[in-house]
Amino acid sequence: MTDEYPNISDHGIIGDLQTAALVDVNGTIDWFCCPRFDSPSVFASLLDPERGGHLRVKPAVDDYVTRQLYLPNTAILITRFLTEAGVGEVIDFMPVIEGAATDRHRLARLIRVVRGSMTFEADIQPRFDYGRMPHRTEITDEGAIFVADDLSLTVHRVGDPVMHGDERAGRVEPDGDGVRVTATLNAGEITGMLLESGGAPPRKMAKKRLLSMFLETRRYWRDWNSRSTYTGRWREMVERSAMTLKLMTYAPSGALVAAPTAALPEQVGGERNWDYRYTWIRDASFSVYALLSLGYTEEAEAFVSWLMDRIHESVGDTSGPLKIMYRVDGSSDLVEETLDHLAGYRGSRPVRIGNGAADQLQLDIYGEAMDSIHLADTHGLQLPHVGWTQIREMLDWVCDHWDSPEEGIWETRGGRQNFTYGRFMCWVALDRGIRLAQSRGRPASIDRWTEERDRIYEQVMSKGFDAERQAFVQHQETDVLDASLLLMPLMGFVAPRDPMWLSTLRAMDEELVSDSLVYRYNPSASPDGLRGSEGTFTLCSFFYVDALARSGRLDDAQLTFEKMLTYANHLGLYAEEIGLTGEQLGNFPQAFSHLALINAAVNLDYQLDHGSGYVDPVLKKGRRAG
Structure with missing residues (x-):
């Protein structure tokens, strides 16, 4: 059964800034939600080959070799099929939708042969609402339409691959609940299809129209990519990571989803299968830092605006000023449920949608939120009066609650x-608030904020540091190490050459680091309420690079970073975790992994150019001393 599932890493991503699709190396779209990232799936064979649905385009023969690449400087994906008789390509893209949210989305599959001849088979099997909702299929000479209760998808045929008076294109034929199309092409010939939501009737589309969409999409991505100001050592990987983040941005709100997928396992066959199609407050600091470091000020401003909207909506909420995550439109209905009818990726169950961690108390989010707001302010994105008033209320709440037990960054159960980590990030929240108030002359309870900030510092230094282990530890009742604490020097909480920090880093070297790969913690030593194990965390591995560089170990940092680059998939993409044999695990691609790559590259470039020191390349004073 597992042979039916591609590797998680065997995928590329395409999207239109409101939703996205995954395409595997055999030309199958096996994950697509519509009309938004967090909408129910239409194609989900990645979670169940029989019940999930797919859109497959491949040669009619079994003996072929595939290669997959992005058209340079774009999010247009090319899957090449090589046989002795010919070479063909499927070029996948989604014309970009900017502005207001819409139910109309288009997914284009342009098919061409570049050498010899090749017969392609297209198999379209939608399964609406994660395979729970029936649909009817209507077929015409121009294509087909699939109609469910609240969503319809239309397949428009493109061109007519009847060449030289030679009838080589079959009609659209029914195939169970879907359709099948076969077309034979010679070198230089083009056909294709356009999948469109919104209920339009099928129509035969001219090839020049599809090619025009292709050119418009290529122009968009190359124009966007040209705005990057990054000129460092790892330009290709940094730019691919930036485009991946852009693909996971919901343009109408500016929110960034953690990943476009749900329920991909952190351990194959295990139960750590979460839905990541939402926006975490935690991502704010890292996304704003990454975007500003590459020159993408508009995207950073949009995310900060989304964040401020969440703070505004939460005023007066007794459970706390912020939830840890939201839907892309800012709503907070993330009820977790399991899809028992789906088999799960290679038998990994339960298959979860929604996220029960949404109502957890995670105090660190206030530090990350304030860090991003402070950074945006230093780049000219200043808060209005009402926004500052709400920030003051939030920080007063932090003063009252920072000493509360919580679930923590890893959303343990x-x-x-x-x-x-939660304690020291509350220190960050108050520290950034104090800096904002002082630099802008804003009214604030500075004496109180300063007193509480200093109390947090003293507590972390006395109770968060284990004298026997000579290391900062996960929480006050354990001696377990935690890779989230690699951010301590980056955030300016501890000097990167403080003996207490250097001994912590040595302890992590010995216990959490496996070559260049870093575990977030040892789950067997720190029970988290879940069965099974997990891989190393790509996010933490890139945190480790930055911590090494700031601590003066530049050679180790560069070697670790460049080793990490070898674990990317064939397109430069990362999931959440890396397994024992180098396989990608967890939801894919993972925004945090790519954010951390960008930040590590920018910071490491700066340290290599200037020597390891205490200056931040994005903000040279006041923000991330260390």
């Missing part, structure tokens, strides 16, 4: 603890 084993009970609340006094997590060191």
Whole structure:
């Protein structure tokens, strides 16, 4: 059964800035939600080959070799099929939709032969609402339309691959609940299809119209990519990561989803299968830092605006000023449920949608939120009066609650603890608030904020540091190490050459680091309420690079970073985790992994050019001393 599932890493991503699709190396779209990232799936064979649905285009023969690449400087994906008789390509893209949210989305599959001849088979099997909702299929000479209760998808045929008076194109034929199309092409010939939501009737589309969409999409991505100001050592990987983040941005709101997928496992066959199609407050600091470091000010401003809207909506909420995650439109209905009818990726169950962690208390989010707001302010994105008033209320809440037990950054389900990371990020929240108030002359309870900030510092230094281990530890009741604390020097909480920090880094070297790969913590030593194990965290591996560089170990940092680049898939994409044999695990691609790559590259470039020191390349004073 597992042979029916491609590797998680065997995929590229295409999208239109409102939703996205995954395409595997055999030309199958096996994940697509419509009309938004967090909408129910239409194609989900990645989670169940029989019940999930797919859109497959491949040669009619079984003996072929595939290669996959992005058209340079774009998010247009090319899947090449090579046989002795010919070479063909499927070129996948989604014309970009900017502005207001819409139910109309288009997914184009341009098919061409570049050498010899090749017969392609297209198999379209939608399964609406994660395979729970029936649909009817209507077929015409121009294509087909699939109609469910609240969504319809139309397949428009493109061109007519009847060449030289030679009838080589079959009609659209029914195939169960879907359709099948076969077309034979010679070198230089083009055909294709356009999948469109919104209920339009099928029509035969001229090839020049599809080619025009292709050119418009190529122009968009190359224009966007040209705005990058990054000129460092790892330009190709950084630019691919930036485009991947852009593909996971919901343009109408500016929100960034953690990943476009749900329920891909952190351990194959295990239960750590979460839905990541939402926006985490935690991502704010890292996304704003990454975007500003590459010159994408508009995108950073949009995310900060989305964040401020969430703070505004939460005023007066007794459960806390912020939830840890939201839907892309800012709503917070993320009820978790399991899809028992789906087999799960290679038998990994339960298949979860929604996210029960949404109502957890995770205190670190206030530090990340304030860090991003402070950074945006230093780049001219200043808060209005109402926004500052709401920030003051939020920081007063932090003063009252920073000493509360919580679930922590890793969203554990084993009970609340006094997590060191949450404590020191509350320090960050108050520290950034104080800096904003002082630099802008804004009214604030500076004496109180300063007093609480200093209390947090003293507590972390006395109770968050284990004298026997000579290391900062996960929480006050354990001696377990936690890779989230690699951010301590980056955030300016501890000097990167402080003996307490250097001994912590050595302890992590010995326990959490496997060559260049870093575990977030040892789950067997720190029960998190879940069964099974997990791979190393790509996010933490890039945190480790930055910590090494700031601590003066530049050679180690560069080697670790360049080793990490070898774990990317064939397109330069990363999932959440890397397994024991180098396989990608977890939801894919993962925004946090790519954010951390960009930040590590920018910071490491700066340290290599200037020597390891205490200056931040994005903000040379005041933000991330260390």
